[in-house]
Amino acid sequence: MKKFRNALIGAAFLCAIMPQMAYANMPSWEEIASDNQESHILLEGELKSENVTDNTARGIRLSTAILSIENEEDGTLHIIVNTLTHKDVDRIYQTVFLDMWDEDKETWNQIGDWTFDKTKEETEDGKLSSNKVSFLVNGCEPNRYYRARAMHLVQWGDDMEGKATETDGVLLTNK
Secondary structure: OHHHHHHHHHHHHHHHOOOOOOOOOOOOHHHHHHOOOOOOOOOOOOOOEEEEEOOOOOOOOOOEEEEEEEEEEEOEEEEEEEEEEEOOOEEEEEEEEEEEEEOOOOOEEEEEEOOOOOOOOOOOOOOEEEEEEEEOOOOOOOOEEEEEEEEEEEEEOOOOEEEEEEEOEEEEEEE
């Protein structure tokens, strides 16, 4: 009995002093998306939708996440994703998803995604507090509704923080 007790104490001691490594996985959309976000279909003629999350409690480093989608009226969509921090970070990750409204099933279907990241090493002064990306999307079917969703993630050391944004649906036209 004494040997068993000493072995148990020894095992507990080794577990306490041995370093344990934990690796962080990139969060998924479902993990950071707010339950109260719901996209709506904008009226015909409304060309732009924007979602800004600066009205929610800011995080340890991440302060504002911005996403917009705009019908350029030439068959293209203009998407802007912007992530702002109130303290410098090591890296900013952004993933933008493009969804198309399926009228028959009354649901959004993802049709594309783009991932961007920027590190402090890529800046002139070695400091990183924002990343803004603007791009055009061609080849989408006109006269359909599209929305954008984005994950905004910041990393400093081994810590990460994220926010999600989601626009309303805009009608793509080709005038």
